[in-house]
Amino acid sequence: MSTTIDTKNPYNGDALKSYPLDSENAIQKKLDTAEATFKSWKTYDIEDRIDLLKNLADTLHQSKNRLSTLMTQEMGKPILESKAEIEKCIFLIDFYVKNSDQFLQDDLIETDAKESFISYDPLGCILAVMPWNFPFWQVMRFAIPTLTAGNVALLKHASNVTGCAVAIEKLFLEAGFPEGCFQTLITDHQSVESLIANPIVKAVSLTGSEKAGRKIAELAGKNLKPSLLELGGNNACIVLEDADLEKHIETMVKARMQNAGQSCIAAKRFIVVDRIYDEFLEKFTAQVKTLTSGDPMDEDTTLSCLAREDLAETLKEQIEKSVALGAQVAYGDQKDGAFYQPTILTEVTPEMPVFKEETFGPVAAIIKVETEDEAYEMASNSQFGLGTMVFTADHEAAIDRISDIEDGGFFINEMVKSDPRLPFGGTKISGYGRELSKEGMLAFVNTKTVYINH
Template sequence: MLFKSINPFSQDVIAEYESLTISELNKKLRLSEAAFKNWKKTSFQQRADKMRKLAEVLRANKEKLGLLITNEMGKIISESIAEVEKSASNCDYYADYAEEMLKDQYYDTAFKSMSVYDPMGAVFAVMPWNYPFWQVLRYAAPTIMAGNVTLLKHASNVIGCAKAIENAFLEAGFPEGVFQQISIEISQVESVIASHIVQGITLTGSEGAGSSVAGLAGKHIKKSVMELGGSDAFIVLNDANLEKAAEVAAHSRMLNAGQACICAKRFIVIEKVADEFVSLFSKNIQSLKQGNPLEQGIQLGPLARLDLADTLANQLEKSLQQGAKLVLGGAHDNCNFQPTLIDFVSVDSIAFQEETFGPLATVIRAKDENDSVVIANNHRYGLAAAIWTENRENAYKLARKIEAGNVFVNSLVLSDSRIPFGGIKKSGYGRELGTVGIREFMNMKSIVIE
């Protein structure tokens, strides 16, 4: 099979890549197995030295790598460079703290009792195109610092990024086989999961992809972590700072052209302040400059693929037919989709029920505070949410009621190396990042000595 890398803005073919043959894939699996036997014996200090070097390599090449990201998936160049920098910081973080996170734990019993953390082996990762460096380094840095090795199946439209990441690992001095990218077809995924060499599977992607891969992981009894879709609630209460909320709302929805699982998608606003918020929200969205993602000053680039633009257009059309009101935007030309805002969205509409992966913001009007929580929780996804209010004590109480893996108050929802990240319900299970994240693919072994 031939994978094509297509520039979303110009629709030019950048590169073409052949998928691995069965023999080539098996060779990479064997290399992964051999690499693990040696890598698991290295000290934390040895791993940390190489991980810090990887951070240096990423920073030294951030402009070149940022350009690659923009050309392959359309992110504006400033966001692409920032993504590389964030990935480098994640490498530094785990280089600094992995040993402390995985230290032996002792228990107060009659005997000498402890738990130790042992690496499991090869972790197979299926990663998406929307953050082609961050999504990979987010799992790979802790996984490798813990003594595991990894095989990456990246999205077919960002294989250039996958190869660049692998090259960065090699340039940093990691042994061959510790990090490998494998360009494989969907039909080859089960053979990788089934291999005795692979002991864990991590996937970031759609609900459908997660269901399929999680099913295969279960079939072959392999530990898995799933970070799937999201339709994050952005709750605006009566006492919120509306100007600040509207400013962050526009940023949160339009970041990466709206192509992020943790982009705010459902803006749930108390009726009393809804008109004012929508007016401010609309002005902030209208101020965004859309165009060539390589040009300085551009704030919104294209969607990554033509089919994504068509899907979003269809969701918008059906939602308007279901009673939503178009406030602004709505048109698209190839992958260039105008930033769009719709109001009076019902909980039964497509824009509410489905994940809208693009620059489409939906406003749902709530009667009161309790109603806003009910609306927020009335969804199959539970990845993240934001609450806007000047009452911090009340915000904490409401945050405890929200069904999501992450809740931010008066802030843009972001992933942070220090904080566990992941969702519930159809948004997946397991956690990445923080101490919890690095322990996901470890054997927590209890030892008791009389």
């Protein structure tokens, strides 16, 4: 059994760093530190917490180039996308700097009492189990509202971005957060069960696969602890016959190919009305061909390798099984180590893996339908429920269809994306609970009724 986590660069295979796994005693010490810190941290005035958020934003800004390089080295994201991820984290912090006080204020409720209100008290130590695809953003969108609400956090990050996990803990310390407010655990997935069972841990947040979500939900339920799950997706992109392809085709390609397609909310199924199908396929393919593959440290690179070679193998299997069922390769489908060429599949039908499963890589499944009604029905034919995007000139008609889609998001003429100002999360096997906005700040609080009689 390995006693270290060893990270490597997926683009060139170079070894990066070796991290000793935390011992059981070390993990317990971090748990004890979290519990002790919570007792004081929960008493901080909101203004003091907001001042620390401002420090954190400054620290992130000053460290942007270094952290972006680390992210790119560990999981292969093009360097400009890494820098954009850090900038989005700063935007997130700025949102909570401006709004946390309002979000956490007591809500006065008029009743028969002399005074009655709802207060929002932090729960304590919250465990976060986070993925590698957005190593800083996924953690920060959990941590910023959770800590600002008065909780403390423990992070179990994906092993291939352990350097990012260590760097995030250092960021909080450098910004002046008390020791124990945010701690990284260098451990394997086997320890998650005992962590959730530990009485110091009060709740758990997971961003990850459906399989991981089912396990975490089972463990949280067994221990009667709240959980928030943001799981996989196979978002539909509906393209209606009045869609402005000249204006929106670049957005559609970005919705699939950003981060080499390694995103839960990427557009994975393009459902196109037949009257515009040929034009769409021509323009989509032409736009995909403009992507520049290469070294992720090169600022000209717009699409690089996947985060691990096994991910490319899984994607290849999904494509091969779909082709065996009748899908046609319209473009791409070449694998080289962890790199997978952008791929476009046509003649896709619902029984194929690229339709019904989550594909975590740069493959676009194109489905032709005859009518708008069929397009919405096809989009809803999914066990996932993160988000749907619709491209059309008739905004009002699309608005009338909002209730036809069960997903957590409905985007008209825009790719599905997370925004600190809006709640984010899914339905069905894409999980439950909401991050970001006010909902994200109240995800791990005790919503307490206070009633004062005459």
